[in-house]
Amino acid sequence: MATDLVYRSLFTSAAPDLRHQAAELFAAWASGKGVPVTPAALLKGTNAEGWAEGVRRVAHGAAGSHVEKATGRKLHAALFRLQEFLPDGTTWTTSLRVAVPYEAEQQSLLPEEDRPDEALFGVDGHWPSRPWVWLDLEHDRAEGSAPVRPGSPRLIRDLLAAVEGTDASLPLTSDVLDITESHVGELCGWLFDSDRRVPVIVFSPDPETEEKQKRFADRLARDVTGVAVVVRLHSTTAAGAFSRRVGPHLQVYGGAMRAYLPGLMPNEPFPRRHRVLSAATMRALGQRSANAVRDQVLGLSTRRTPPASSALVRRALFRTSAERTVADRRPPTAQPPLFSAPFEPSVLPDLDPSPQVGDPSTRPAQPAVTESAEGHQLLRATLTLAGIDPSPVELADDPSDLASLEAERRALQQLLLATRLEVAAPAKLVEANEEIALLYAEVEELTAQLGEEQKVRAEIETLRYERDLGELDLADLERDNERLRARIRWLESELSVHQVHVAGQATPHEISLPTSVVEALELAADHLPLLVIGQTSDAAAGLDVHPQAERWALKIWQALAALNSYAEARATGTWSNSFLAWCQEPLSGGLAVPATWAALSESETTNSMPKLREARTFPVPPIVDPGRRLYMPAHVKIQQGGSPCPRIHFHDDAGGRSGRIYVGYVGDHLPTANFR
Numbered sequence: 001m002a003t004d005l006v007y008r009s010l011f012t013s014a015a016p017d018l019r020h021q022a023a024e025l026f027a028a029w030a031s032g033k034g035v036p037v038t039p040a041a042l043l044k045g046t047n048a049e050g051w052a053e054g055v056r057r058v059a060h061g062a063a064g065s066h067v068e069k070a071t072g073r074k075l076h077a078a079l080f081r082l083q084e085f086l087p088d089g090t091t092w093t094t095s096l097r098v099a100v101p102y103e104a105e106q107q108s109l110l111p112e113e114d115r116p117d118e119a120l121f122g123v124d125g126h127w128p129s130r131p132w133v134w135l136d137l138e139h140d141r142a143e144g145s146a147p148v149r150p151g152s153p154r155l156i157r158d159l160l161a162a163v164e165g166t167d168a169s170l171p172l173t174s175d176v177l178d179i180t181e182s183h184v185g186e187l188c189g190w191l192f193d194s195d196r197r198v199p200v201i202v203f204s205p206d207p208e209t210e211e212k213q214k215r216f217a218d219r220l221a222r223d224v225t226g227v228a229v230v231v232r233l234h235s236t237t238a239a240g241a242f243s244r245r246v247g248p249h250l251q252v253y254g255g256a257m258r259a260y261l262p263g264l265m266p267n268e269p270f271p272r273r274h275r276v277l278s279a280a281t282m283r284a285l286g287q288r289s290a291n292a293v294r295d296q297v298l299g300l301s302t303r304r305t306p307p308a309s310s311a312l313v314r315r316a317l318f319r320t321s322a323e324r325t326v327a328d329r330r331p332p333t334a335q336p337p338l339f340s341a342p343f344e345p346s347v348l349p350d351l352d353p354s355p356q357v358g359d360p361s362t363r364p365a366q367p368a369v370t371e372s373a374e375g376h377q378l379l380r381a382t383l384t385l386a387g388i389d390p391s392p393v394e395l396a397d398d399p400s401d402l403a404s405l406e407a408e409r410r411a412l413q414q415l416l417l418a419t420r421l422e423v424a425a426p427a428k429l430v431e432a433n434e435e436i437a438l439l440y441a442e443v444e445e446l447t448a449q450l451g452e453e454q455k456v457r458a459e460i461e462t463l464r465y466e467r468d469l470g471e472l473d474l475a476d477l478e479r480d481n482e483r484l485r486a487r488i489r490w491l492e493s494e495l496s497v498h499q500v501h502v503a504g505q506a507t508p509h510e511i512s513l514p515t516s517v518v519e520a521l522e523l524a525a526d527h528l529p530l531l532v533i534g535q536t537s538d539a540a541a542g543l544d545v546h547p548q549a550e551r552w553a554l555k556i557w558q559a560l561a562a563l564n565s566y567a568e569a570r571a572t573g574t575w576s577n578s579f580l581a582w583c584q585e586p587l588s589g590g591l592a593v594p595a596t597w598a599a600l601s602e603s604e605t606t607n608s609m610p611k612l613r614e615a616r617t618f619p620v621p622p623i624v625d626p627g628r629r630l631y632m633p634a635h636v637k638i639q640q641g642g643s644p645c646p647r648i649h650f651h652d653d654a655g656g657r658s659g660r661i662y663v664g665y666v667g668d669h670l671p672t673a674n675f676r
Helices: 018-032 039-044 116-121 154-163 181-191 207-223 236-246 279-285 287-301 310-329 373-385 402-497 517-527 537-544 549-572 579-584 604-608 610-615
Strands: 002-012 048-052 055-067 074-085 091-102 132-141 177-179 200-203 229-233 257-260 531-533 617-619 629-631 635-637 647-653 660-667
Touching (some): 002 287, 018 039, 018 055, 018 074, 018 091, 018 154, 039 055, 039 074, 055 310, 074 310, 132 154, 177 181, 200 207, 207 229, 207 279, 207 287, 229 236, 257 287, 279 537, 287 537, 517 537, 517 549, 517 660, 531 549, 549 579
Parallel strands (some): 177 229, 531 660
Antiparallel strands (some): 002 132, 048 055, 055 074, 074 091, 200 257, 647 660
């Protein structure tokens, strides 16, 4: 099984009694799915199970508190979890965590240096300034199956409607926020808030398809509830005011949609990372573009790190769970303790273990003890009832001998004291064992926390690896760019020798370069006649929502133009070798891409596995193959590594009957034996 985190929402709320409100909403949501559970049961840590339509569901709850001894402030925490076991063997897990901090009424009177236990067992975590709610949705799927992003769960929509969550100054809601001209300043305040951690998706007005855009925005707002906010500029007047406020580098207009990522600044140094999806692209793709934006936003949400105070929450929850576990394992007490607690009256008179030394005149007065044989018999009976055998103490021979009676009484006292010590020692041992059990539980939690931190570090290393690849890729592009500029300068100088001056002149029939992958495919269909682009718009649109989409679009356009240039050379008979050989040494004036981009085959494993071959089999006309479908192992590597990792798969029939190149796929890396 492979576990995917498909959704993560983090927000703050000033709602009173947040923990109990969350418990009520979670219980109602779980009960609606067939799990009979109450808020009180969840907060007490009681589990519940239910079946509905072949799906087994199990609800768990936990609640606890953590007190900071240095200040006396308290943190109340709760965890609610619902696991859904589907008939196909997959599992969906929804986890809801709540943290509610409370300031202390008065500072602790115990100085810091007098608390060595905090130095040894303190938690390295930041105290939350406001209550927060953290919801995760995880999917355990079968190995080899594609990840699924179903959109925001209904629970998060119910929560935000009830407790009014916010991300910094940005209100989170499942509705589209209509922004009029008078509210543009408030929108800009949200966009440029340095503490904002969720994207803001802004739609500009589209008079041609106003109702369709409204339905599009409503559906998108519902799908990204809790992880993004969808805004719609109400009119062209509002759009104009917004463009003036943010400047030409950050504006959105003409019915387009723009996703403003966190960290936006008024003098944004990288405005292109805030992707624009044109109205034409959205109209062409319809709901598919909304799905692509949704998947990208949900993917970004899973990269958010837990709150800094999550360690405190985990300790509070685990401590409470460990205490409950230890209490459940403790055998029940059959009868009340036989011996009194310290500082309580004893059943025996004058029970003083300390020896009396010093001058009798300086000793404190002791209560008078009346020695009698009857009283000693009562003491012996009391010891016997307490489970102590008094027979080792000899009876006084003479009931009238006060000295022997006193000796007997003191012997009985010593026997009782010895027995009390023997009883107290196991009690202390039990207490120590309980504390050890709690510490072991905390060690288990810290181990789990360490595993999560290691996972985050692994993700950071992956991002660093992708960044390094991007830097290498950029270096290669800059090198190629400089080489082409040098060649242009040389050609211009050669033309100048023949008194032909072209420097500074516009290139005839110059094509505007694409800003999205979908635009690159549209340009190819219009301007590259020897290419046949297949039905790959959906996969291409999935790339357009990523920050690197414009760079990928340029590289995809270069690759398609190189394929067309190669096909032209094959058609004219000036070239008879492969596309890879063409890229290694193209003809003068021919377009090519670096040879490291081109690959004419797949690995032996991919070629031999039917499932992997099928993923690379695409439609072609009967002139190419009578079966109308063909395996296309040849591909162009738009990016060398990372995720997404765009690819172009094609079939080269430039030297065949059709004289064309058939592009079957443009999109993210297709599955391999090691890459799913």
